[in-house]
Amino acid sequence: MTTTGTAEHGLRLIPFHGLRYVPERVGSLAAVTSPPYDVVVRPDGLNHLESADPHNIVRLILPQADTPEARGAQAARTLRDWLAEGVLSPDPRPALYVYEQRKGDLLQRGLIGALALSPAAEGIVLPHEDVMPHVVADRAGLMRATAANLEPLLLTYLGEGTRTGAAAVVEGTVAREPLLATTTEDGFQHRLWSITDPAELAVVTADLDHRQALIADGHHRWATYLRLQSEHSEPGAWDYGLVLLVDTARYPLQVRAIHRMLRRLPVAEALAALDGSFRVRTVEGPLPRAMAALAEAAERGNALLLTGDGSFHLVTDPDPELLDRTIRRDRPEAWRRLDATVLHAALLDHLWQVPDEPEQITYIHDTAATVEMAERHGGTAVLMHPVREEVVRDLARQGVTMPRKSTSFGPKPATGLVLRALD
Incomplete structure (x- = not known):
């Protein structure tokens, strides 16, 4: 899927200092992860996750307080405490991250990085659903207070389906020892690697430079990124947002309702x-x-x-x-x-x-x-x-958004494996 003629460039995914849990300071990596904030669906979802480990990521993405301001302040205070206590720590070198999810015959791999937001108006990143303003306001308040991207949104693009360019870098990276490996209670195995080599990063940059991406999951987070970017007139960290980018020519996503x-x-x-x-x-x-x-x-x-x-x-x-x-x-x-x-x-x-x-x-x-x-x-x-993926993509190409919450692409990335600080 290539860019339209109106776009000057494609996707720009840059390395960042990933903020990650220190394994020795938590019960287990599986116990501190969570589904995305809008997929905590079981009747006792929050209580279940909060009781799994006192440092579970839901204390940041879904803080429990009476007002939006109080929720943001609580999450910011929790994040500061965890950093000070060494529960979370930034990686020493900026990196892109290869993220793998596996369950039975299902295998998904993609790249986590900080995506430049400026091409959004040029048809580079294609939304396909409307958003609810109150959700965007809530997420914006949380990101503003914590100065962090707490969970990646999920983007897809169509590569050539061959082991060239970014795909070759991804496949080469997974042959190395991962930074982390864990299995969550839903049976998914998660592994994460970092890419810091300048030559490999250059290959990824060159390959993505002529790509478009479809927002598969995270329309509210995307709208939040754009809102917060507009609040900062000076160029800086708010011009980028945390994403997981998956080549669906190699790793097709599942589409659910x-x-x-x-x-x-x-x-x-x-x-x-x-x-x-x-x-x-x-x-x-x-x-x-x-x-x-x-x-x-x-x-x-x-x-x-x-x-x-x-x-x-x-x-x-x-x-x-x-x-x-x-x-x-x-x-x-x-x-x-x-x-x-x-x-x-x-x-x-x-x-x-x-x-x-x-x-x-x-x-x-x-x-x-x-x-x-x-x-x-x-x-x-x-x-x-569920709606077929080709219908979603075709409407997105036409600039037509679907009714809110029309689709659920997956598997969704686990929240808590890597965060991005904006300060």
Whole structure:
């Protein structure tokens, strides 16, 4: 995937002094890591991770306090304490980092570095989803207070699929001894290496100079990087943001859906509002079987699965007249046909009249957790089928953003293996 004719250059990934846990000062590296901040989904997620180790990274990415200001101050204080106590320590030489995730037959490798933010307006980094302003404000407050990039966002690019350029450097690096290796409770093995050799860094720079990247995960962090950059008029560390860059020609990502849990809408009310506008039929469980029925229906058109009342309700065949009335016409047909578009425009905005606000809608990556939460709160779980990666990339090339939280690319990098200080 090469740059458009309007771009003067491509991706610029620069080395940085990685801030990493000192193994001797923590129980284990696995015990101090976390999923990304928006994927802590289990009902006791924060308590579980905080109790795993007193230095778990969630104390930085999800500090517990009553106000945004207090959360930022708490995270900043914790980070200062950990640095002073030697729990975290910067690597002595600036580096790019090769990061590997492995589980069974799944293998992903990529480069972690500080990405120049200036090309964003030139079509070099392609977002594909809208963002929620309150989340950007929250992340910005946290980064501002800590003066750190606490977790990388996930970018993808399409290389040649051969062991040349950056790919050759990555594959050569993994033949060496890693800086760290750990296995997290989800069964993923994680390894990290550093690249400091000027010749190898030059190869990476030259290869990425004509590339575009798609934001696979981390749209809110990307928007936060850009906001914080705009607040600093002098060139410096805020002109870069921490990213993991994966060549999907060599390591294709998995694409999953992100589900919705409607806190204040019982399933019975949700179904009643669909009468005459959608076809609704009950499908058999358990959950994997119902999700298979959703996948089969999604091959033929729009399909959603509602649950939370102990049954599974497959929603298909929207009324064309309803879609014409509720979905904007100034977008490509592929965007107008997205399940997320139909859900937000026709259902949430029109039939259900549920505002897209945190106290109304919770976005959850894990399917079973979404169902469990809906049943616990007496709400409605809206289970989605994933969008194909080629649809995402094609819309992004056209500059069209999808409805927020439309996709979940993975595997996502573990948070806590390497951080970037901005001061």
